[in-house]
Amino acid sequence: NAGVMQNPRHLVRRRGQEARLRCSPMKGHSHVYWYRQLPEEGLKFMVYLQKENIIDESGMPKERFSAEFPKEGPSILRIQQVVRGDSAAYFCASSLKANTEAFFGQGTRLTVV
Amino acid sequence: TQLLEQSPQFLSIQEGENLTVYCNSSSVFSSLQWYRQEPGEGPVLLVTVVTGGEVKKLKRLTFQFGDARKDSSLHITAAQPGDTGLYLCAGEGLDMRFGAGTRLTVKP
Secondary structure (H helix, E strand, O other), X not given: OOOOEEEOOEEEEOOOOOEEEEEEOOOOOOEEEEEEEOOOOOOEEEEEEEXXXXXXXXXXXXXXXXXXXXXXXXXXXXXXXOOHHHOEEEEEEEEOOOXXXXXXXXXXXXXXX | OOOOXXXXXXXXXXXXXXXXXXXXXXXXXXXXXXXXXXXXXOOEEEEEEOOOOOEEEEOOXXXXXXXXXXXEEEEEOOOXXXXXXEEEEEEXXXXXXXXXXXXXXXXX
């Protein structure tokens, strides 16, 4: 049973470009969470989605950031017009039940140059 | 406002020492989870505690859930360098929001 898959593992974007981060949850999991982590810091909650619905996006910046979890396919975290401050590791997690026992992917490390 | 307070924030000890880290909240949780994140990796679920007063052991790790289900502790016996990492707690119902974590370094 494959775990949570994130791709790409590393992503380099120039300022102003778009970044698309993908997350395939564990099989059977319909709850997906996205986090941002800066070096030596904790996990900052961004958004919680359940198939086709955004449940809680209170941790996500209102400008330039969006997330989706379509009926078919992976969850996508999209960052438009990236800036250097967007450089971070972005982790996604999935769970079978809401709000508990999440399993994480290995993250996407975004570098904006 | 941090819903889950973890302490200490940083801890550096020698191999073989014992340690305890804490996760506290003013909220009551139906369950609480502990995770460990090693450098360059995603967090890994260690344990879920459900019952107030519950104690769970995972080799040298002992997890306790407070009687009132508002707090939890993680005790590590005879720490090893492989225990180095960021220890995070999460309470059910918080949309998987984590505490800030305890960053543990075990020196050989």
